[in-house]
Each structure stands twice: as C-alpha cells, then as structure tokens.
Amino acid sequence: MSLDGCIDDASGRRLVLSGDADLDRVDEVRAASDALLVGAGTIRADDPRLTLRSQRRRDARIARGVPADPVKVTLSGRGDLDPAARFFTAGDAARLVYVGSPAVAGTQARLGGRAEVIDAGEPISLDRVLGDLAERGIGRLMVEGGSSVHAQFLAADLADELQLVIAPFFVGDRRAPRFAAGGGFRWTAEHRARLVGVRQIGPDALLTYALSDRYGPA
Numbered sequence: 011m012s013l014d015g016c017i018d019d020a021s022g023r024r025l026v027l028s029g030d031a032d033l034d035r036v037d038e039v040r041a042a043s044d045a046l047l048v049g050a051g052t053i054r055a056d057d058p059r060l061t062l063r064s065q066r067r068r069d070a071r072i073a074r075g076v077p078a079d080p081v082k083v084t085l086s087g088r089g090d091l092d093p094a095a096r097f098f099t100a101g102d103a104a105r106l107v108y109v110g111s112p113a114v115a116g117t118q119a120r121l122g123g124r125a126e127v128i129d130a131g132e133p134i135s136l137d138r139v140l141g142d143l144a145e146r147g148i149g150r151l152m153v154e155g156g157s158s159v160h161a162q163f164l165a166a167d168l169a170d171e172l173q174l175v176i177a178p179f180f181v182g183d184r185r186a187p188r189f190a191a192g193g194g195f196r197w198t199a200e201h202r203a204r205l206v207g208v209r210q211i212g213p214d215a216l217l218t219y220a221l222s223d224r225y226g227p228a
Contacts, residue, residue, distance in 0.1 A: 014180045017187055018187050028175060032211045039173070041071060044149055050085065051159075054092070059097075060082045082125075083139075084106075085108050085134055088113050091117070106125065106128060107126065109129070110133060111130075140168065162192075175216050176217070
C-alpha cells in the first residue's frame, strides 16, 4: 500500500505500487503457496494472471511434485465474471470459483467449464470456503486482495500472517481504495498485532505481523 494506505488510485488504470525487488519477492511467496485468492473486484479491475513469473520457480515446484502454478481461487457473490479474464485463460492451474448459492447454475453456464464453480452459501461463508480448500489439500493460502476480501478475512480472524509492503509515495485521493475497507477487526490500540519482521526491499518496506497462534514461517 502507499504511505496513505491506498492499494490503488481512482484513475481506472492499474497502479503498480511495488518496485521490481518486491514483485520478485511476491513471486517467491506465491511459489511457496498452494493457492492464490483474489476477489471478483480484483479480477475486474486488474485482470491478474495469477501465475508465477519465474520459470525457475515453476520448475522447482514441478520437481517437488506439485503443479507449476498454484491453484487460482476467487470469491463472487453473483458470479458476474468475464470468462475471457486472464484468471481463466492464463496458465494451466486449476481454477476454483466460490459463489453465492443462487448464482451457481448461472455462473457455471457463463464460464462454460473454464473453472470449477462451488456453492459457498448465501451469503458466502469464508469458513465454508476454507473448509472446502482444506479438503482439496490446500494448506497454505495466499490472499492477495482486494480491499473487501482483505477486510473479510481480517474481520473474521482467519488470517495467520499479514505481509504489508509500504511503497514510498502518497496516492492522495480520498476516492482511492484502502488496504482493508470496513472495520470490526480484532487488532486495536488495546490488542495490537505482533510485529515479527521488518525488511527493506529496494525502495519499499516489508512489515510482517503474526495475527494468530497458528502463525509460523513457511
């Protein structure tokens, strides 16, 4: 996020906050994950590929006996996703789309087999999503955003670790999305998150927080 807490601006064009060194670090974290999760809003706004950049890391995953890219996961209450988005077209990783119960049939028809569509309840239950992922062998889930998804996981106390990278500039726009929209978080002035790491990565700063008793470095 920027110095004023934004994860994008309001221009409609994707704002890249991380420098090259941090983008490589993110690729490394992705490579160590079983699955990558973004919200439907992130797919619509940023059209992410959610595939590894480094062929060396892809080869290392294959050598470990796992697919070259982690599983792709998204959440969408209504299932209004574009089947031409790179989430569905880039790479060969499995794609899982968790939708609200009323949207299952329509989403299946819209995506035409480009992803597995899963009933996540109405409204979507993160506990149900995580339970299903666990049954599929997903042990390490990287939640990449956006703002609403971050807020949902944090408010439900379902995150073990927070990796927060600060870019050295201000966005300066009240309309810009913030890191976590909403509230109801457990970490307050009276109950603070535990800082477990501080690291400079090129021009950026990485702060790592332990958010649960389940926390443990990979």
